[in-house]
């Protein structure tokens with residue numbers, strides 16, 4: 126890794142930070158709506174554990190949709206063998222980009238309750254339903270996995286948990302629509318409970334950059350050597366991040382950034398550069414698809430400055 130990575134991150138932050146003023150924080154979750162628009166952090170954690178960070182990298186933020194990557198990993202891990210994964214997951218959730226907003230109901234009606242992919246809300250609810258088949262403690266399981274991978278305890282932000290529950294009408298509607306097509310086996314309340322819980326995990330930019338590394342390391346947590354996912358399954362999660370992880374901007378992200386990313390409505394975005402590092406950027410104001418605007422710019426800058434496409 127370049128010796129001057131700290132300087133690169135400084136330059137990336139300088140280039141990206143001012144762009145935040147062009148974005149908007151989401152209005153439907155109170156604490157996110159009032160988040161400090163000037164907050165900014167970027168962290169890179171190399172596979173050997175070397176950490177680089179600029180800005181508010183140790184401030185906890187709600188993980189929101191980035192949790193979808195980790196619940197998908199848990200559900201894929203729980204299913205028995207490749208056939209088990211295909212039968213339990215890929216029969217019930219697709220692997221195509223949606224081209225629609227992350228909380229849209231439109232496609233779901235047309236496609237008979239089968240979500241396009243696990244990175245949108247509908248898909249994540251099905252993933253939670255699958256996980257609940259294997260683990261009655263599914264809501265806790267993702268927090269446990271995050272804590273293991275971050276190397277530090279990750280907790281639930283009760284205020285965010287409550288606010289996300291209060292603004293869950295749309296997610297509830299999505300769950301009911303899927304249940305009407307027979308694509309949920311647990312009750313809407315159980316599935317929603319697991320989903321809302323995972324979205325409220327409070328985690329720092331630095332911890333997320335650490336935690337996501339296993340996907341760029343053939344499924345093995347580089348900190349402990351523990352296999353979280355088989356290499357083939359890890360590759361597939363990364364493929365879904367690349368094609369679907371930033372919703373209806375996934376094409377633009379692949380075009381600009383080029384490595385797999387996953388965003389959350391709190392303004393965090395994680396990325397993986399295979400066999401090199403995990404990265405996380407955080408800036409609360411979002412673009413129209415619900416991805417951090419300055420975060421997108423920062424990851425584009427990082428890819429350019431490190432010439433990541435040619436590696």
Ligand code: GLN
Nearest residue numbers: 189190227289324389390
């Ligand atoms: N809790 C949010 C929701 O369900 C998560 C969405 C997101 O981060 N994009 O709407």
